[in-house]
Amino acid sequence: MKFKPSDSExxxxxxxxxxxASSVRSVNEELNKNREVGYTTTLKIMQIMAEKNLVTRNTxxxxxxxxxxxxxxxxxxxxxxxFVDTTFRGSAMSLVMQALGNHKASAEELAEIKDLIRKMExxxx
Amino acid sequence: MKFKPSDSExxxxxxxxxxxASSVRSVNEELNKNREVGYTTTLKIMQIMAEKNLVTRNTxxxxxxxxxxxxxxxxxxxxxxxFVDTTFRGSAMSLVMQALGNHKASAEELAEIKDLIRKMExxxx
DNA sequence: TAGTAAATACGAACGCTTTCGTAATTTATG
DNA sequence: CATAAATTACGAAAGCGTTCGTATTTACTA
Numbered sequence: 001m002k003f004k005p006s007d008s009e010x011x012x013x014x015x016x017x018x019x020x021a022s023s024v025r026s027v028n029e030e031l032n033k034n035r036e037v038g039y040t041t042t043l044k045i046m047q048i049m050a051e052k053n054l055v056t057r058n059t060x061x062x063x064x065x066x067x068x069x070x071x072x073x074x075x076x077x078x079x080x081x082x083f084v085d086t087t088f089r090g091s092a093m094s095l096v097m098q099a100l101g102n103h104k105a106s107a108e109e110l111a112e113i114k115d116l117i118r119k120m121e122x123x124x125x
Numbered sequence: 126m127k128f129k130p131s132d133s134e135x136x137x138x139x140x141x142x143x144x145x146a147s148s149v150r151s152v153n154e155e156l157n158k159n160r161e162v163g164y165t166t167t168l169k170i171m172q173i174m175a176e177k178n179l180v181t182r183n184t185x186x187x188x189x190x191x192x193x194x195x196x197x198x199x200x201x202x203x204x205x206x207x208f209v210d211t212t213f214r215g216s217a218m219s220l221v222m223q224a225l226g227n228h229k230a231s232a233e234e235l236a237e238i239k240d241l242i243r244k245m246e247x248x249x250x
Numbered sequence: 251t252a253g254t255a256a257a258t259a260c261g262a263a264c265g266c267t268t269t270c271g272t273a274a275t276t277t278a279t280g
Numbered sequence: 281c282a283t284a285a286a287t288t289a290c291g292a293a294a295g296c297g298t299t300c301g302t303a304t305t306t307a308c309t310a
Contacts, residue, residue: 007211010211010212011211014211014214018214076212076213076223077223077227079208079212080212080220080223080224080227083204083208083212084224086132086135086136086139087135087201087204087205087208088201089139089143092224092225092227092228093228093230093234093237093238095205095220095224096221096224096225096228096238097237097238097241098201098202098205099205099209099217099220099221099224100217100221100238100241100242100245101241102202102205102217103217103218103221105218105245107246109218110242110245110246112218112222113218113221113222113225113238113242114239114242116222116225116226117225117235117238117239120225120230120235121232121235
C-alpha cells in the first residue's frame with residue numbers, strides 16, 4: 001500500500017473519519033476552527049483527493065458529499081509503521097517507551113496498558 | 126520549535142546520528158544501501174541542510190565534514206508529538222496501544238515496559 | 251609541471267502541494 | 281422570470297523538495 005497523504009489531505013481525512021460523510025462547506029468550517037483556509041482551497045484539495053481515490057463523492061445533489069475511501073485503523077497502522085521506520089529506525093519499542101515516558105498517563109490508562117501486556121504475555125505461552 | 130525535515134533530510138540526520146560526523150561521500154554510500162541516490166544530489170541536500178542549520182560543517186579540509194546540529198532525542202520527541210497530533214488526534218495512549226498491539230514484543234521488552242509503568246505509578250503518589 | 255581524480259558550487263528543470271481568482275453552473279427567492 | 285446566493289470547475293502562480301548536468305576548485309601523482 002502506497003499511502004502518503006499530504007498534510008492537508010490527512011487533516012481532511014481526520015475530519016471525514018470523525019464526522020462521516022460531509023460536504024465541502026462542512027469540512028471547510030471544521031478546518032477553519034484551527035486555521036484560516038479559503039473555501040475554494042478546501043474544495044480543490046478534496047477534488048484532488050477524489051482523483052487519487054482517497055475519498056469518494058456522491059454528486060447526486062448539487063452539494064457533493066465526500067466520504068473517506070480509506071479505513072481509519074488501517075491508515076493509522078500504515079502511517080505508524082512508516083513513522084517507526086523513519087524516526088525510530090524501525091524500533092516500535094523505542095517509540096512506545098518514549099511515548100509512554102513523555103506522557104502523564106492516568107491510572108486508568110496505565111491499567112489498560114497493563115491489561116494489554118498481560119494478554120500479550122499469555123499469548124506467548 | 127519549528128522542526129520539519131523533509132524525508133531526505135531526516136534520512137540523512139539518521140545517518141549522522143548513527144555514525145557521527147561524516148563526509149558527503151560516506152553519507153551517500155550509506156544512502157545507497159537502501160536506494161540509488163546521485164552523489165551531487167546528496168551533496169546538494171546536505172548543503173541546504175547546512176543553510177537551514179540542521180547540520181554544521183567543518184570546511185577546514187577539502188572534504189567537508191558534516192555534523193547533525195539537532196539532538197536526536199529532542200528531534201524524536203518533537204516528531205513524535207506532531208505525529209500523535211496529526212495521526213492519533215492528540216492521543217498518545219492510542220498510539221501506544223496500537224504500537225504495542227501490532228508488535229510482537231519479547232519478554233524482555235515487556236518487562237522493560239512494566240518497569241516503566243511501575244515507576245510512573247509510584248511517581249503519581 | 252601537466253594531467254587526472256575527487257570534491258564543491260551553481261543553476262536549472264520537474265513534480266507536487268497549496269492557494270486563490272474567476273468563470274460557469276445550479277438552486278433558491280422575491 | 282430575474283436576480284442573488286451557493287457551489288463546482290478551471291487554471292495559474294508560488295513555494296518547496298529532489299534530481300542532475302556542468303563548471304569550478306583542490307589535491308594528488310607520474
